[in-house]
Amino acid sequence: MEPIEINQLQEYIDSFANKEVYVHLETTNGAYASHFNQDAYNVGAFIRNAKVTYQRGKVVGAGATYRVGLKLDIGWIYAEGVNQFEVDMQKRLLMAGHDREGRLMVALQISESPFQY
Amino acid sequence: MSEHVVVIYPHPDDEAFGASGTITTFREKGVPVTYLCGTLGEMGRNMGNPTFATRETLPEIRKNELIKACEVLDINLEMLGYRDKTLEFESTEEVAEHLFSYLDKIKPSLVITHYPGHAVHPDHDAFGAAAIKAVEKFSENERPTVWAQAISRNHLEELGEPDIQNDVSEVFTKKFETIQAHQSQADGMLSKVRNEADDIVEATKQWLGVESFYTWKF
Numbered sequence A: 001m002e003p004i005e006i007n008q009l010q011e012y013i014d015s016f017a018n019k020e021v022y023v024h025l026e027t028t029n030g031a032y033a034s035h036f037n038q039d040a041y042n043v044g045a046f047i048r049n050a051k052v053t054y055q056r057g058k059v060v061g062a063g064a065t066y067r068v069g070l071k072l073d074i075g076w077i078y079a080e081g082v083n084q085f086e087v088d089m090q091k092r093l094l095m096a097g098h099d100r101e102g103r104l105m106v107a108l109q110i111s112e113s114p115f116q117y
Numbered sequence B: 001m002s003e004h005v006v007v008i009y010p011h012p013d014d015e016a017f018g019a020s021g022t023i024t025t026f027r028e029k030g031v032p033v034t035y036l037c038g039t040l041g042e043m044g045r046n047m048g049n050p051t052f053a054t055r056e057t058l059p060e061i062r063k064n065e066l067i068k069a070c071e072v073l074d075i076n077l078e079m080l081g082y083r084d085k086t087l088e089f090e091s092t093e094e095v096a097e098h099l100f101s102y103l104d105k106i107k108p109s110l111v112i113t114h115y116p117g118h119a120v121h122p123d124h125d126a127f128g129a130a131a132i133k134a135v136e137k138f139s140e141n142e143r144p145t146v147w148a149q150a151i152s153r154n155h156l157e158e159l160g161e162p163d164i165q166n167d168v169s170e171v172f173t174k175k176f177e178t179i180q181a182h183q184s185q186a187d188g189m190l191s192k193v194r195n196e197a198d199d200i201v202e203a204t205k206q207w208l209g210v211e212s213f214y215t216w217k218f
Ligand SMILES: [Zn+2]
Pocket: B010, B011, B014, B121, B124
């Protein structure tokens, strides 16, 4: 993955607009957060292969962290803390936010075909 | 009943950190060992800095690491195809049936798994519970021994001293090699040690040199 280049990412997001797409959205601080730090809470959310169509998608932010929002006919999807992206060999748009140690904190992925299981 | 050890853990690397010394000791005695690995650790968080993996490439990377680790240990591997972090939402009875289908063929003398309720990660707790349920399906005279591994902070207070405490320092080189086969996971875990110690193998031995289990009472 590469650090976000906002104009390029915006073009990729636009290319999936007004199409039926599959979305993977996830955020996590790890299953061991409260094991290593008793004051911490384990929180996370995960949805894989949500089938949606968005009329508009937009990336906002600068420097180290970005937000990406997708406007649906009857709702919204957004991710905060995204800092890297790539279009993989299967033409899926993968966006993610990693901490300094390279641990994934948030992921938003868009694909025209379902993600594998 | 001939000896055969079956290890039941949900993630690639659970066997390395938790039981690879014990496994090596069995293999040195010529006892066959089979690892029933529940998932491919698809939800692992270590993507590296710079990133070497994405959410979509991680499963294949960890699968290859798992295969390599099992080659290092010289054990049979069965990948059961569940998805990381979803095991607790499966039907315990169905997972137990699935595990039993392997156990019934192998007829193990010993099963190693996580201690349900004391294994920290929800997959560990759920898979350990299913493993014990699977072993319960054997009639009493055919039932293998179960060694259950507890890693919770409070397990000593609640369960007492584990009755099985394997000092694996004699075979630690092999354990370290197994951990390193899981490169995507080992880097993160070992970097904590690396920051504080000159000799990483020696420091890791301090940390992981004893493998403890509770013999499950049915
Ligand atoms: Zn695990």
